[in-house]
Amino acid sequence: GNSVTQMEGPVTLSEEAFLTINCTYTATGYPSLFWYVQYPGEGLQLLLKATKADDKGSNKGFEATYRKETTSFHLEKGSVQVSDSAVYFCALSGRDQAGTALIFGKGTTLSVSS
């Protein structure tokens, strides 16, 4: 079945450091891929997405490229801020049935200190 694996956290960085959070997936066909972010005390919100191979999603300085050959969708940011402290979830959506739920990784907690 479809699944998502993301790197274990927590990830602790200083402000302005480079961020990478690894995400790999297993899926039949050609899924869409997402990164969601959960700020403290809030629900999840979409950060970025990519719908086909070699697409790059980007938002708020974050980027991720859909790599079909390595089945990966790693999240990167060149210079993190304290306000980026949150939990980040990689997710995929298959194309096989109506109403398909997103399948999520376990989440990676990012803590950025000044």
Place this chain on the structure above:
Amino acid sequence: DVKVTQSSRYLVKRTGEKVFLECVQDMDHENMFWYRQDPGLGLRLIYFSYDVKMKEKGDIPEGYSVSREKKERFSLILESASTNQTSMYLCASRKTGGANTEAFFGQGTRLTVV
């Protein structure tokens, strides 16, 4: 501004009680979902619904049921609450229209069963 609203942010219930968690969306989405979020386990799908009165089991439906009498409302029911159901519960909705559509989340209900 699109919204998924969960009726309670925090709930404390006693073991054996019947518990109702309510979720309402204002986006006319066909699909609605209930997840639970636990540290180290990420988001796990409990139930979802792709139409009024339709429901499908997710990965962990045991001990739960759902109701969808109107398109905008999706209720999660704990038939007899137990301490292992203490968790964060997240409701989401999503439009039918392909794997690249975004899911929108409520702010979550933190349920404690004592």
